[in-house]
Structure formats: structure tokens, C-alpha cells
Amino acid sequence: MTNANEAIRLYFEGSEEPSIVDPKFELVVDLQEFFSHNDYIDITKLAKRTGMNTSLLRQYAKGIKFPSIEQVARIEKTLKEIGAELINTHLLNKPLETS
Numbered sequence: 001m002t003n004a005n006e007a008i009r010l011y012f013e014g015s016e017e018p019s020i021v022d023p024k025f026e027l028v029v030d031l032q033e034f035f036s037h038n039d040y041i042d043i044t045k046l047a048k049r050t051g052m053n054t055s056l057l058r059q060y061a062k063g064i065k066f067p068s069i070e071q072v073a074r075i076e077k078t079l080k081e082i083g084a085e086l087i088n089t090h091l092l093n094k095p096l097e098t099s
Helices: 002-012 031-037 043-050 054-062 069-087
Strands: none
Touching: 031 054, 043 054, 043 069, 054 069
16 A cells, blocks of 8 residues: 555646545455455355355355345455454564474
């Protein structure tokens, strides 16, 4: 989102209009675009973790079928849980020593 912040800063630069300070952005995309952009996500594993049928999630990802609002909420909840786990993960440069 750095480019968007920079664009806003440049837009208001030299302007007498009040500037926006530290804007917050939220990315909103449909499932097809999400999976196209994040093609490294294993749909089979995501479906299992979400408790959904793999074939159905694959159809959502390809835009063949469209999920209900409830299905989107389930998928988004699982993705955010995974994101929280990743944020709280710290990597080491060598294996942990066990005693």
C-alpha cells in the first residue's frame, strides 16, 4: 500500500486542501481474483481446514460457481486464522537444540 500512500501525498502536495494523514486501506477482492493473485495457496489444504468440499472451493476459485455470503465468511475466517498464525511465527537459522 506504499504506492497508494505516496499517490495521496503527491496529490495533496502544494494544495491548499487539507491533507489526509496516515490513510488506512483495505483490500477487497472476489475469490477468483484472490486465488489468482495468491496462486501459492493449496486449495485442497485450505478446503480441508475450512471444512469445505475441495471441488467446490476449486470451482469458487475458478469462477465457475459463486459462494454464498456465509461460505465467503468461512473462507475469510480461515485465511485470517492462517495469517494470524504466520504473524506469530518466528524462524530460526538453525534447528532448535533438544536435550
